[in-house]
Amino acid sequence: MNIDFHSHYVTEECLKENIRRPDGRLVVQEFSAKDSGNWNSQLFEGLKEKLSDIPTRLKKMDRQNVDLQVLSPPPYMFYYWTEPKIGVALSKLQNDKISEICRRYPERFLGFGTVPMQDVHEANRELERLRNIFGLKGVIISSNINGLDLDNDLFYSFFEKSNELGLPVFVHPHDTAAAERMQAYYMTNLVGNPLDTSIAASRIIFSGLMEKLPNLKIFLAHGGGLLPYIIGRIQRGFKVRPECQAYIVKSPLHYFRQLYFDTVTHDRIALEFLVRSVGSEKVCMGSDYPYDMGEEDPVGFVHSLEIPNGAKDNILGENVRQLLNL
Ligand SMILES: [Zn+2]
Secondary structure, three states: OOEEEEEEOOOHHHHHOOOOOOOOOOHHHOOOOHHHHHHHHHHHHHHHHHHHOHHHHHHHHHHHOOOEEEEEOOHHHOOOOOOHHHHHHHHHHHHHHHHHHHHHOOOOEEEEEOOOOOOHHHHHHHHHHHHOOOOEEEEEEEOEEOOEEOOOHHHHHHHHHHHHHOOOEEEEOOOOOOHHHOOHHHHHHHHHHHHHHHHHHHHHHHOOHHHHOOOOOEEEOHHHOOHHHHHHHHHHHHHHOHHHHOOOOOOHHHHHOOOEEEOOOOOHHHHHHHHHHHOHHHEEOOOOEOOOOOOOOHHHHHHOOOOOHHHHHHHHHHHHHHHOOO
């Protein structure tokens, strides 16, 4: 079974609420320069059907040879910047909508829900609800929460609760670091996204979060960003720098190999390197459907790798099947 772990679904009812950011921009325009934001607005019009119409999506999945998609809200619909009350309502709306689709097409869709991380108490309440919603198997969060890092004490109870409920956490970049220097060339996405994933993952590793919660499953988007390529440097830091040893006993490499990664790297050699670094049982096929920065042929991409067939089977679906108890 071919499972696309990383695909996005837009709940149109949320957009109808016409909630604008404090700066007056639409959510699809956020965190990008004016030209990229305007381009994204145009693009979004053309993507609406692919994002929200299920028959259109199923046709595409059939063409891609994808049996099952894991649907998650795109990060611009996490709405962390809204008042908690609105954040709760918009999270519920999206989680219920995704669940409804899973119920209608149980053979084709599963979901990862969103929770209002701007209020951790409410996020944890929604996590509890999420656990019992049909088809929802995990939670997607941003690589930072309104600029706060994921190892901030504020968020520990969220990870603890996810662990307790057996819900994997998918860390997806958004609202990236150094954005003011990356306004040109859509670099907030091209460079900022992998950078922010790497910052989030490094902090998760160094803070000892995975030591405290060794059974928690954490997925990183876009092949883990820069992390697989800089893990040697992080490992070196741990060996020679006392501040890197403050909260962990085992080496960063140990925790790195506990993480899960998708395949959205757009480079065969990079993906082969990732598989060699962490093992095929830690890599799960993803497409980032239906965005322009997504992988058009996720199954073909995995088949193109020079790795054993068993490893390809793991990546194509076996890992997600096992992780989500399908
Ligand atoms: Zn994505």
